[in-house]
Amino acid sequence: MNVNLAANADNGARVREFLADSLALWKVDGAVETGVLPVVAVIRVSSGATVWVERPAGHDMPCRWFVRWRSPGMCEERSRPCASLVGLLNAVRGALGVERGSAVRIAPAPVAA
Amino acid sequence: MIPVSVITGFLGSGKTTLLARLLRDPAMSRTAVIINELGAIGLDHELIETSDESFVRLSNGCLCCNVRSDLVLTLGDLAARRAAGTVPQFERVVVETTGLADPAPILHALMTDRDLCEIYTLDGVVATVDAVTGLATLKRHAESLRQAAVADRIVLTKTDLPGAQTAAIGARLATVNPGAPVLAVVSGAIAPSALFDCGLYNAAGKHPDVHTWLAHEAAAAAGGHARHHHQDDITTFCVVRDAPLRAVTLALLLSALAENCGADLLRMKGIVRVTEEPDRPAVIHGVQHVYHAPVWLARWPSDDRRTRMVFTGCNIRESWVRSLLDLLDAEVEDETAQRAAGLAAS
Numbered sequence: 060m061n062v063n064l065a066a067n068a069d070n071g072a073r074v075r076e077f078l079a080d081s082l083a084l085w086k087v088d089g090a091v092e093t094g095v096l097p098v099v100a101v102i103r104v105s106s107g108a109t110v111w112v113e114r115p116a117g118h119d120m121p122c123r124w125f126v127r128w129r130s131p132g133m134c135e136e137r138s139r140p141c142a143s144l145v146g147l148l149n150a151v152r153g154a155l156g157v158e159r160g161s162a163v164r165i166a167p168a169p170v171a172a
Numbered sequence: 173m174i175p176v177s178v179i180t181g182f183l184g185s186g187k188t189t190l191l192a193r194l195l196r197d198p199a200m201s202r203t204a205v206i207i208n209e210l211g212a213i214g215l216d217h218e219l220i221e222t223s224d225e226s227f228v229r230l231s232n233g234c235l236c237c238n239v240r241s242d243l244v245l246t247l248g249d250l251a252a253r254r255a256a257g258t259v260p261q262f263e264r265v266v267v268e269t270t271g272l273a274d275p276a277p278i279l280h281a282l283m284t285d286r287d288l289c290e291i292y293t294l295d296g297v298v299a300t301v302d303a304v305t306g307l308a309t310l311k312r313h314a315e316s317l318r319q320a321a322v323a324d325r326i327v328l329t330k331t332d333l334p335g336a337q338t339a340a341i342g343a344r345l346a347t348v349n350p351g352a353p354v355l356a357v358v359s360g361a362i363a364p365s366a367l368f369d370c371g372l373y374n375a376a377g378k379h380p381d382v383h384t385w386l387a388h389e390a391a392a393a394a395g396g397h398a399r400h401h402h403q404d405d406i407t408t409f410c411v412v413r414d415a416p417l418r419a420v421t422l423a424l425l426l427s428a429l430a431e432n433c434g435a436d437l438l439r440m441k442g443i444v445r446v447t448e449e450p451d452r453p454a455v456i457h458g459v460q461h462v463y464h465a466p467v468w469l470a471r472w473p474s475d476d477r478r479t480r481m482v483f484t485g486c487n488i489r490e491s492w493v494r495s496l497l498d499l500l501d502a503e504v505e506d507e508t509a510q511r512a513a514g515l516a517a518s
Contacts, residue, residue: 070502073495080492084432123503144499145428152432161461163430166283 071099078102078112081148085157102151107131110154112147128154173293176247176265176282177368181300182309182316183271186329186360190300191268193360200364204250204262206243208270243267243278244285251291264368265292272315275322276438279459298367299323303336303356307344320348321406321484322439322459325355325367332358350408351482406438409490411497413479416445421504422454428496430461433488442481
């Protein structure tokens with residue numbers, strides 16, 4: 060795999076497919092569309108909310124992803140920078156009001172006798 | 173460490189019959205038994221012959237709902253009494269759940285309670301399924317399906333009765349949980365060795381039962397399907413990767429699974445080739461959002477050094493997991509390359 064996959068605009072289709080699967084996983088009715096770079100994905104859900112997922116260009120950017128969203132009733136658009144794909148998913152979930160899962164919990168490793 | 177095995181199964185599927193028969197075996201003589209019964213007047217415990225001292229009946233509700241206050245306290249109390257010599261020196265604990273229990277919270281308690289983890293270790297989950305009514309039960313009751321899906325061993329009961337659908341239900345169970353052996357029994361007659369000491373970590377210090385976990389993958393390699401999807405949206409699939417994963421990628425993967433899949437990820441097991449430790453595979457095991465710390469084996473159990481992870485969950489697409497892993501891997505590699513370039517430039 061190309062090590063620059065996540066940074067590559069050509070990878071937008073994979074990201075959009077992944078986000079569409081994420082909506083299904085979260086049981087959110089919506090669709091993921093292509094955006095105009097640096098927006099790699101536009102998420103529109105049936106509640107009326109829209110989320111734009113940006114991949115800032117340039118390796119000197121402090122964040123890897125940038126998420127903007129607007130929901131019905133919101134006075135102005137909100138945004139959040141994300142350092143990783145895990146953060147991106149958290150931001151999109153938050154923007155869509157999805158409550159899912161818990162923080163991972165690591166249990167002590169059993170020691171065989 | 174004292175192994176704890178969980179016997180679960182839907183109402184009337186033969187859990188108590190199985191347990192009663194197992195406890196007659198001399199190999200089970202040093203076993204403490206915890207039975208969880210719904211209702212103030214439980215009967216199951218009357219059917220079990222074991223020493224009163226190391227037998228506990230929990231009838232305050234379902235274990236999976238009150239697990240903190242009941243199971244943890246009970247196991248702690250048993251351990252204290254064992255240490256004080258007021259109960260026999262039991263070498264194993266068997267917990268029988270109610271027929272409606274979700275095993276996951278019980279496994280969480282056994283995996284995460286710090287005090288318990290110093291004394292006890294989770295051996296595995298045994299699920300009973302009725303050969304006569306099991307097909308309908310699996311279809312109608314989500315609890316039954318989840319019990320079978322998370323099991324390490326499935327015991328098919330009542331196979332001698334008229335109307336038993338042994339072959340059909342065996343095929344169904346092979347799709348629900350392809351990694352778990354399905355063992356047909358009559359009147360609970362089965363050797364304890366077929367059910368215990370064969371889960372994730374066993375008391376004999378053997379390797380985790382990776383080959384059994386990955387039976388599903390082996391079946392796929394032999395020409396079957398790598399993915400099983402059921403009408404009820406429970407899916408089992410195996411993700412295989414040739415290239416090693418960085419440790420941080422693995423950590424991010426587990427975080428993303430926990431935060432995004434929640435209770436829908438019933439169970440995940442795997443053997444992982446980690447970049448930083450290529451000669452020592454990491455074994456991972458999780459139930460919903462709770463994972464054991466990776467266990468590092470001294471060596472690979474076979475010549476196959478690929479990462480293999482088996483996922484069982486509801487409404488989780490295989491493509492989502494594969495994309496997640498690919499994108500995380502790419503992101504971490506990219507970040508690593510950028511940092512290396514930055515260091516070189518400075």
